[in-house]
Amino acid sequence: MFKIGDKKLINGWAFYDWANSVYSLVISTAVFPLYYTAITEGEKVWFFGIEWEHPDSLYSYALSFSFLIVALISPILSGIADYTGSKKKFMKFFCWMGGLSVMSLYFFDGIDTVWVGIIFTILASIGFWASLVFYNAYLPEVALPEQQDRASAKGFIYGYTGSIILLIINLILIQMPDTFGITAGMASRISFVMVGLWWIGFAQITFKRLPDDIYNKQPDNDYIWKGFHELKVVAKEAMNYPTLKKFLISFFLLSIGVQTIILMAAIFGSSELGLPAMNLIITILLVQIVAIAGAFIFSRFSEKWGNITALKVTIATWMLVCFAAFMLDKNQENVEMYFYGLGVLLGLVQGAIQSLTRSTYSKLLPETEDHATYFSFYDVTEKIAIVLGTFVYGFLYSLTNSMQWSVLCMAIFFLASFIILSTMKKTKYVE
Template identity: 75%
Template sequence: MLKKGSKKLINAWSFYDWANSVYSLVISTAVFPLYYSAITKDETVVFLGTEWAHPDSLYSYALSFSFLIVAMCSPILSGIADYTGNKKKFMQFFCYLGSISVMCLFFFKGVETIWVGIICSMLASIGFWGSLVFYNAYLPEVAYPEQQDAVSAKGFIYGYIGSVILLVINLIMIQMPDTFGITAGLASRISFVMVGLWWMGFAQVTFARLPANKTYQKPKKDYIWKGFKELKTVLAEIKDYPTLKRFLIAFFLLSVGVQTIILLATIFGSKELGLETISLIITVLLIQLVAIVGAAVFSRVSKRFGNLKALKITISIWIVVCFCAFLLHKDMPNVSLYFYGLGGLLGLVLGAIQSLTRSTYSKLLPETNDHATYFSFYDVTEKIAIVLGTFVFGFLIYLTDSMQWSVLCLGLFFLASLIIISTLKKTKYVR
């Protein structure tokens, strides 16, 4: 078994970002939202016997529901995983659920199969976020506190590079389908299969090297109830750590904005600003490439000036992004250039804020073996935030028939998070 802090173990852990980030980019952010938007454009769709005049709201609510399921299940699963020492098995299960569901999106061919698109995208979302509960919980086990900022950033950098490579391949197929003897719609559907195979295949590198059983406790007949007891214990412990508790509140507020923007940015550009698909894909690529630099830069900023100051800088930039997006409208001259500029600014802080929040939380944890249970709180906090964010976004679209007010509302969540982060006290590892 590889030793904690070893280069091989750290690289193996980080490589899961390379594997699964293609889902985050191609399915959550780029190709699938645009494919869904094109399929449902000017259409009233029927799902579960209900007509939806705003298909974008249906997609937003479906994502909310998937995150709610993960939020409800992950504390129980992670508690069981901590007690039985089976984090890797749970991580594998969700990885395979997600990757297979993504491949099944191939059968989403039009509005008549909208149920395939909605159900499979929900299951893929559950698989992706469910696996991250256990992936994140490995961070304190693969790296020491002084390594965790850099290791967390390395994971995101791997993810951005891998996902950009596959997105470029998919983009070539979608933009030049005649070269491959297929239609643009079929090219998009083939890209969904490629994402699933990439995710499942490269994840094997991580699964081969991560420790399978950290605690070596033999499961007893009541180990499911032990999971509930572990959860209750951690709930009580968090109340005794005010800095950790306040950080989770701030993390909840910023996650409302971060994840909702990631999920719905391309639909905003398509529907609200009327941008062409190629412009949106270019923006997504720009965000990913700049995010590689941003994650590395802010890792150094946090090392020199501390996590809290680095977080305050990134949150402030997110507030600027939301306000500027609110001011954009489709009739502006050169609106695509402004959108590119916002994409570059967003990319600078996208990887940074995800990396910094993960490593900061890891540093704030008390001495414990229940890493999966503690990280389930982190993930549940994020999922409930996404439930709120995507619901608010979809509901404001329904009320105003515009996404601009939804974006401005997200900026208020960032502002509240910044205020709370500014009140946090410094600790031994977090300053």
């Protein structure tokens, strides 16, 4: 059994980022969306007896539905997990659910099997995001407050590094299928299986090192009702901490911008700037590589200048990204080079802001045994932000017929987050 603050325990915890981040890069961002578009382009698809003229809308709704499910179930399950001391069991369940669902995307091999792609997209997304609730909740149990910035950053650095390695392997497979005696479509489907195996396989290192129940909970039989009670108690507690409440509001506002831009960046480059798929994948890889350095640099910056100052710098940089994207035009000479430059700027703060928000929230928590329940509020805040952000983005696009105004609007949410963050009082570990 490792003690809190032990280097091996922190490394084991952080290694789950190495395991699961291949999902967010290969499945959510790069390979699967392009594969789905290639299969459904110019086609009408049927799903649950409904004909969809725009398959991209169906895919978007599927992801939104998965976020909604996670937002509904994670507070309840985390309350049960805290009451019964079973965070690791829940984390394992959703890891296996996500990994097996990703591998099942192999059976999505044509327009007649779109239903397979949609159903397992939903299940994989639920598995990924739900497992992160319990993973994040372990941070205050594996690292001391003064270690949490570096530990959180280490997780993101592991995640970006692992996902880059697997994406490059997948791209070699997809770009040179003849070398391996397969078709490009089969190469993509094999990539989905590789993601699932990578995710489940490397997660076992984390599961081996994480403690089972550090508070030795002895739950009664009526643990579901007691789980609901746990949720109610924590919700009431959270409202009594003004600094924590302010941070959650600020986190909600910045997440609207961060998550919407991450999800829509490839579509912006393709639809608004007319960039080919390979340019977009190069940009995605560039963002991941720079994000490794960004997470490391800002973890050190926060140690010297404090979490709040570091977060304000990243938020200001995100606003700059929004203004720069607004200024881009597909008719500009060398527009792809400007887009690459924007990718570098985005990468510098993408990993940094995600890492810093996680560790800052962890430091703001009161003395508690209910870490999973507290982190479920963090997770739900992010999911609702994604739903609102993508809606605002799409609504403005429909009004203006230009994604540039949608991107510019995200700067308003960043500004509001910056202002609220500026009113937060310093605490023992957050300044």
